[in-house]
Amino acid sequence: MQTVLLILGPTASGKTAYAIDAAIEHNGEVINMDSMQVYRDLHILTARPSAQETARVPHHLFGHVDGAIIFSTGAWLEAAHSAIVDCQARGKRPILVGGTGLYAHALTQGLVPTPPVPAEVRANTRRLVSDDIKAAYARLLVVDPKSARQIEPKDGVRIARALEVFEATGRPLSVWHQDPHPPLLAAGTWEGVALMPQREVLYQRIESRFKKMMEDGALDEAHALYQRGLDPSLPIMKAVGMQSLIDFFQEQCGYEAAVARAILDSRHYAKRQMTWIRNRAAAWKVIDV
Structure with a gap:
C-alpha cells in the first residue's frame, strides 16, 4: 500500500500548489483536509483549488457539502478514510492537504468519542455563550478547567462545545478526551509535512x-x-x-x-x-x- 502524505500549513502558505506537485511526482491524488473547503457555497473565499488546478490531478472531498449542513470531524473522517482506501486500491498515493489540524489529529491520533447532545441543551448553551461569553467561559473554568485552559476566552464555538457536553452528560469534555478511538492511520503508514512561511x-x-x-x-x-x-x-x-x-x-x-x-x-x-x-x-x- 502507498503511504499517506499529510500536508498541513497556515492559510496562504502554498499548500495547494505543493500538494499538486507532490501528486504529480508520486502518482498521487489530492484529498481535502480543510473544514471549510468541504462546503460548495464559498469556492473563492475558502481558497478552494481552481478548475485549472483540479484538472491537473484528481481531487476528492472538495465542495461536496451544502452550507446548511454541519459536517462534523467524524463525518469527514469517514469520508477521508473511504477516499484513502479507494486511492490505495487503485495504486495511487493519497495526499491529504489542508489547514485543519483537528482533522489531521483525528486521522493519526484517533477521534475522541463524545455523546449526542440534546437540541435543547445545545440551544441553551449557545444562548449563554452568545449573551455573555465571559460568564460562559467562567462557568467552563469551574466545571472543566482542563478544557478551559486549552480554549481561548473569545472562542465561543469551542466554549459552547465543551459546556454542552458537560451539561448533557455531567462529564467534562477533557475526561472524554482521555479515551480516543484508535487512529485510522497507524504509525508507519503515513508521513506529515508542515509548510511554515516566515x-x-x-x-x-x-x-x-x-x-x-x-x-x-x-x-x-x-x-x-x-x-x-x-x-x-x-x-x-x-x-x-x-x-x-x-x-x-x-x-x-x-x-x-x-x-x-x-x-x-x-x-x-x-x-x-x-x-x-x-x-x-x-x-x-x-x-x-
Missing part, C-alpha cells in the same frame, strides 16, 4: 490574496450565502472573512473596513494555525516556504 511574508500573501479574492467574485458568493438566511452558528457562516462581509451587507461598516477586518482575521487565524502545528505536529517535517 510570518511577515505570510501576512503579505494573506493581504494580497484576499484582495484578489474580492476581485475574483468572493463578495458576490458571500452575498449569495448571506441571502440564504442560514443559522449564523453554522460552520460555513464562520468562514474567515464571512462575518466582516456580513457586517458590510448589513451596512454596519464600509467596504474598505470590512476588507481590512477580514485580512486581520485571516492573519489571526494563520497565527493560530502555526501555533497548533508547532505544538501538536512538532514531529512533522517542516518546510520553510
Whole structure:
C-alpha cells in the first residue's frame, strides 16, 4: 500500500500548489483536509483549488457539502478514510492537504468519542455563550478547567462545545478526551509535512490574496450565502472573512473596513494555525516556504 502524505500549513502558505506537485511526482491524488473547503457555497473565499488546478490531478472531498449542513470531524473522517482506501486500491498515493489540524489529529491520533447532545441543551448553551461569553467561559473554568485552559476566552464555538457536553452528560469534555478511538492511520503508514512561511511574508500573501479574492467574485458568493438566511452558528457562516462581509451587507461598516477586518482575521487565524502545528505536529517535517 502507498503511504499517506499529510500536508498541513497556515492559510496562504502554498499548500495547494505543493500538494499538486507532490501528486504529480508520486502518482498521487489530492484529498481535502480543510473544514471549510468541504462546503460548495464559498469556492473563492475558502481558497478552494481552481478548475485549472483540479484538472491537473484528481481531487476528492472538495465542495461536496451544502452550507446548511454541519459536517462534523467524524463525518469527514469517514469520508477521508473511504477516499484513502479507494486511492490505495487503485495504486495511487493519497495526499491529504489542508489547514485543519483537528482533522489531521483525528486521522493519526484517533477521534475522541463524545455523546449526542440534546437540541435543547445545545440551544441553551449557545444562548449563554452568545449573551455573555465571559460568564460562559467562567462557568467552563469551574466545571472543566482542563478544557478551559486549552480554549481561548473569545472562542465561543469551542466554549459552547465543551459546556454542552458537560451539561448533557455531567462529564467534562477533557475526561472524554482521555479515551480516543484508535487512529485510522497507524504509525508507519503515513508521513506529515508542515509548510511554515516566515510570518511577515505570510501576512503579505494573506493581504494580497484576499484582495484578489474580492476581485475574483468572493463578495458576490458571500452575498449569495448571506441571502440564504442560514443559522449564523453554522460552520460555513464562520468562514474567515464571512462575518466582516456580513457586517458590510448589513451596512454596519464600509467596504474598505470590512476588507481590512477580514485580512486581520485571516492573519489571526494563520497565527493560530502555526501555533497548533508547532505544538501538536512538532514531529512533522517542516518546510520553510
